[in-house]
Amino acid sequence: xxxxxxxxxxxxxxxxxxxxxxxxxxxxxxxxxxxxxxxxxxxxxxxxxxxxxxxxxxxxxxxxxxxxxxxxxxxxxxxxxxxxxxxxxxxxxxxxxxxxxxxxxxxxxxxxxxxxxxxxxxxxxxxxxxxxxxxxxxxxxxxxxxxxxxxxxxxxxxxxxxxxxxxxxxxxxxxxxxxxxxxxxxxxxxxxxxxxxxxxxxxxxxxxxxxxxxxxxxxxxxxxxxxxxxxxxxxxxxxxxxxxxxxxxxxxxxxxxxxxxxxxxxxxxxxxxxxxxxxxxxxxxxxxxxxxxxxxxxxxxxxxxxxxxxxxxxxxxxxxxxxxxxxxxxxxxxxxxxxxxxxxxxxxxxxxxxxxxxxxxxxxxxxxxxxxxxxxxxxxxxxxxxxxxxxxxxxxxxxxxxxxxxxxxxxxxxxxxxxxxxxxxxxxxxxxxxxxxxxxxxxxxxxxxxxxxxxxxxxxxxxxxxxxxxxxxxxxxxxxxxxxxxxxxxxxxxxxxx
Amino acid sequence: xxxxxxxxxxxxxxxxxxxxxxxxxxxxxxxxxxxxxxxxxxxxxxxxxxxxxxxxxxxxxxxxxxxxxxxxxxxxxxxxxxxxxxxxxxxxxxxxxxxxxxxxxxxxxxxxxxxxxxxxxxxxxxxxxxxxxxxxxxxxxxxxxxxxxxxxxxxxxxxxxxxxxxxxxxxxxxxxxxxxxxxxxxxxxxxxxxxxxxxxxxxxxxxxxxxxxxxxxxxxxxxxxxxxxxxxxxxxxxxxxxxxx
Ligand code: HEM
Ligand code: HEM
Numbered sequence: 001x002x003x004x005x006x007x008x009x010x011x012x013x014x015x016x017x018x019x020x021x022x023x024x025x026x027x028x029x030x031x032x033x034x035x036x037x038x039x040x041x042x043x044x045x046x047x048x049x050x051x052x053x054x055x056x057x058x059x060x061x062x063x064x065x066x067x068x069x070x071x072x073x074x075x076x077x078x079x080x081x082x083x084x085x086x087x088x089x090x091x092x093x094x095x096x097x098x099x100x101x102x103x104x105x106x107x108x109x110x111x112x113x114x115x116x117x118x119x120x121x122x123x124x125x126x127x128x129x130x131x132x133x134x135x136x137x138x139x140x141x142x143x144x145x146x147x148x149x150x151x152x153x154x155x156x157x158x159x160x161x162x163x164x165x166x167x168x169x170x171x172x173x174x175x176x177x178x179x180x181x182x183x184x185x186x187x188x189x190x191x192x193x194x195x196x197x198x199x200x201x202x203x204x205x206x207x208x209x210x211x212x213x214x215x216x217x218x219x220x221x222x223x224x225x226x227x228x229x230x231x232x233x234x235x236x237x238x239x240x241x242x243x244x245x246x247x248x249x250x251x252x253x254x255x256x257x258x259x260x261x262x263x264x265x266x267x268x269x270x271x272x273x274x275x276x277x278x279x280x281x282x283x284x285x286x287x288x289x290x291x292x293x294x295x296x297x298x299x300x301x302x303x304x305x306x307x308x309x310x311x312x313x314x315x316x317x318x319x320x321x322x323x324x325x326x327x328x329x330x331x332x333x334x335x336x337x338x339x340x341x342x343x344x345x346x347x348x349x350x351x352x353x354x355x356x357x358x359x360x361x362x363x364x365x366x367x368x369x370x371x372x373x374x375x376x377x378x379x380x381x382x383x384x385x386x387x388x389x390x391x392x393x394x395x396x397x398x399x400x401x402x403x404x405x406x407x408x409x410x411x412x413x414x415x416x417x418x419x420x421x422x423x424x425x426x427x428x429x430x431x432x433x434x435x436x437x438x439x440x441x442x443x444x445x446x447x448x449x450x451x452x453x454x455x456x457x458x459x460x461x462x463x464x465x466x467x468x469x470x471x472x473x474x475x476x477x478x479x480x481x482x483x484x485x486x487x488x489x490x491x492x493x494x495x496x497x498x
Numbered sequence: 499x500x501x502x503x504x505x506x507x508x509x510x511x512x513x514x515x516x517x518x519x520x521x522x523x524x525x526x527x528x529x530x531x532x533x534x535x536x537x538x539x540x541x542x543x544x545x546x547x548x549x550x551x552x553x554x555x556x557x558x559x560x561x562x563x564x565x566x567x568x569x570x571x572x573x574x575x576x577x578x579x580x581x582x583x584x585x586x587x588x589x590x591x592x593x594x595x596x597x598x599x600x601x602x603x604x605x606x607x608x609x610x611x612x613x614x615x616x617x618x619x620x621x622x623x624x625x626x627x628x629x630x631x632x633x634x635x636x637x638x639x640x641x642x643x644x645x646x647x648x649x650x651x652x653x654x655x656x657x658x659x660x661x662x663x664x665x666x667x668x669x670x671x672x673x674x675x676x677x678x679x680x681x682x683x684x685x686x687x688x689x690x691x692x693x694x695x696x697x698x699x700x701x702x703x704x705x706x707x708x709x710x711x712x713x714x715x716x717x718x719x720x721x722x723x724x725x726x727x728x729x730x731x732x733x734x735x736x737x738x739x740x741x742x743x
Contacts, residue, residue, distance in 0.1 A: 061641050067647050071573065072569025072572045072573060072643070073569050075569065134568065136569065137566075137602060138604060139602055164520070175513045175514070175516060180513075183523055184523050187527065188523075191527065195531075201664070202660055202664045208601045208661075208664055208665055211602075212598055212601045213545070213599070213600045213603055214545050215539065216601065216602050217597075255503075256503045260503065266526050266527055267530070268530075269530075270530030271533075277605075281594040281596070281597055286537075286538070289534060352579070352581065356575055356606075357608075427587070441611070441612040442639050446639050449641075
């Protein structure tokens with residue numbers, strides 16, 4: 001059974017429901033989607049630029065420029081910018097565009113949409129100011145101090161309300177699978193954010209968490225791992241389920257598979273947090289539980305990958321001419337790779353080697369550059385011509401972006417695997433007399449510096465690709481019609497087309 | 499199961515009920531976290547107490563917050579794992595009971611530099627002063643940034659009491675007297691460190707600077723169980739987790 005048929009079926013339902021009202025003119029708010037797309041590109045460039053800077057600071061100490069721009073302060077700026085600003089704006093663009101079409105209704109409130117947009121950008125700007133100033137909680141991906149945390153909660157609630165009220169106004173009875181993933185994202189991120197941010201303020205810029213030590217560590221990685229799950233995975237799966245069938249003009253491979261992998265994914269992911277704390281002071285039963293669920297997570301993750309790749313069955317020839325599909329295929333493949341690698345890294349004996357090393361960094365960026373980056377780029381190349389009602393300025397440039405990005409990513413990921421495994425082995429090496437073979441830590445650092453340079457080059461290539469995207473989009477917008485009215489549609493006469 | 503996932507099966511029904519769908523999602527995501535977290539709070543034996551582990555002194559607390567401000571945790575872990583190579587390199591592995599005053603925990607996820615949990619007492623104070631001024635003065639190939647401003651910037655002694663008060667509210671056993679005399683106490687400890695630095699041939703006039711706080715913090719790290727009954731064998735936590743190699 002394919003969603004193709006189910007869509008047809010629900011189309012009938014919608015028509016039936018609309019039976020009495022003959023024509024109902026409605027429109028989609030695409031302006032807000034344009035905003036989010038532009039913000040995605042802007043912050044993508046900024047976040048990756050900071051990534052390249054910190055990549056330079058490791059092999060070249062002189063790039064630590066003064067108190068506010070040392071590696072320790074810029075690294076959280078990089079992670080916050082790429083996760084919450086780049087990937088964040090991308091998923092909002094995806095959600096605002098696809099939800100309206102999937103439920104055949106305009107977003108509930110334009111004011112709430114705008115509040116969401118500007119509120120989120122204000123949060124990003126405040127992050128970009130406070131992190132270099134050293135105002136931080138130190139908890140990874142939750143570094144922002146309590147006033148900003150409150151702002152995040154408020155903006156998120158407005159976003160959620162706007163989304164759910166739009167669902168309420170829907171003219172499609174059934175929710176398509178992309179919407180399931182959006183629901184899971186909105187609910188879970190709210191729970192995680194509140195749970196991990198509970199703290200008592202000392203002043204406007206400083207607070208102490210209500211948890212201490214082992215408990216704090218547990219909560220942090222319950223949050224941290226599920227930020228990966230519900231900020232970098234589920235919304236992107238939703239994005240995939242909407243935009244991939246669109247671009248391939250094929251229905252999703254399997255409806256049943258989407259049900260099974262959706263529910264197992266949202267249930268299992270939450271348990272996996274302790275794999276970040278293997279062999280630490282967290283009790284062993286907890287890390288064993290975390291490891292077990294992480295290994296189980298492999299299956300539902302690959303369910304998503306299979307549903308994505310098999311959607312392209314019979315459409316592979318389209319890849320040749322479509323940069324969008326090329327991006328998606330690499331993106332989904334990297335999703336598959338990192339969700340195979342993740343369960344492997346969770347296994348304690350592997351983690352004993354990989355933890356604390358660049359292997360983790362390689363894993364992170366296989367997911368981040370491959371899956372999040374390429375899915376976002378694919379979406380933007382597909383959306384921009386629709387949103388600005390003109391052809392993409394240059395397909396050729398987009399294809400160049402694809403290749404530069406792919407090469408950059410491969411250099412990044414494989415240099416980090418090499419350095420991670422090298423350093424991990426050096427840390428544990430003993431000589432014949434039973435003493436540490438490399439007792440001086442710095443020896444193990446010097447060894448991997450060439451790999452740091454390779455990563456720098458790879459990252460610079462990847463950033464260059466993103467700049468090409470920015471340029472291409474600017475050129476496209478320059479030739480777009482001045483007037484871009486919201487697309488209107490009439491119900492019930494129009495067939496279901498989302 | 500089959501009936502559930504058929505195209506016109508039960509799942510199809512809940513796809514038409516966003517509220518029910520949302521409630522089911524919420525329940526699914528709550529289970530794992532609750533099952534794993536509650537035992538950590540309720541079952542005391544998960545985090546056995548160690549008598550000699552005490553809260554930070556005022557100066558150390560200020561130093562810890564500088565550590566957080568600078569993001570040292572982005573390069574340094576503070577969690578020695580129970581492996582032979584780590585114990586040999588860094589010292590005893592970390593026990594749960596040692597971490598109870600860590601707000602926030604600073605275990606880290608990346609070792610760009612070495613683990614610091616047992617760095618307390620490893621070097622003289624002056625070594626740290628020189629190392630922060632220029633890590634290459636003690637380790638010629640170091641990639642650690644210079645922290646020259648530690649010796650220049652004044653430490654905010656008066657703000658420490660406020661911090662201790664907040665921590666007291668959260669349950670850290672600071673007495674009211676300790677909070678009231680926080681600044682004086684910190685100044686005393688700072689003077690002692692500054693004197694030691696001078697006596698070892700280092701720069702003078704550091705007693706009011708940030709450097710003494712961060713050094714005080716580092717020198718305390720991981721030392722609470724040293725020589726006490728809580729070191730591995732005696733504390734009854736002698737079971738080295740499996741996987742030690
Ligand atoms: C031009 C592209 C990029 C470059 C050069 C780059 C570089 C870096 C560097 C140097 C680090 C620090 C590694 C270390 O501590 O040893 C880092 C960490 C990180 N980056 Fe990137 N990055 C890039 C893009 C991205 C993107 C697009 C994302 C996410 C969507 C991302 C997510 C992260 C995360 C989550 C970490 C922290 C990893 C951890 O704590 O284990 N990066 N990046
Ligand atoms: C089945 C899925 C996955 C599992 C089981 C998994 C597992 C893991 C494990 C074991 C680590 C290393 C923890 C450590 O030793 O410190 C890790 C780190 C990480 N993974 Fe994954 N991973 C999965 C998928 C992904 C995906 C798709 C992404 C990104 C888009 C991702 C992003 C990250 C990040 C950002 C970290 C670094 C966290 C940190 O230390 O700061 N993971 N993951």
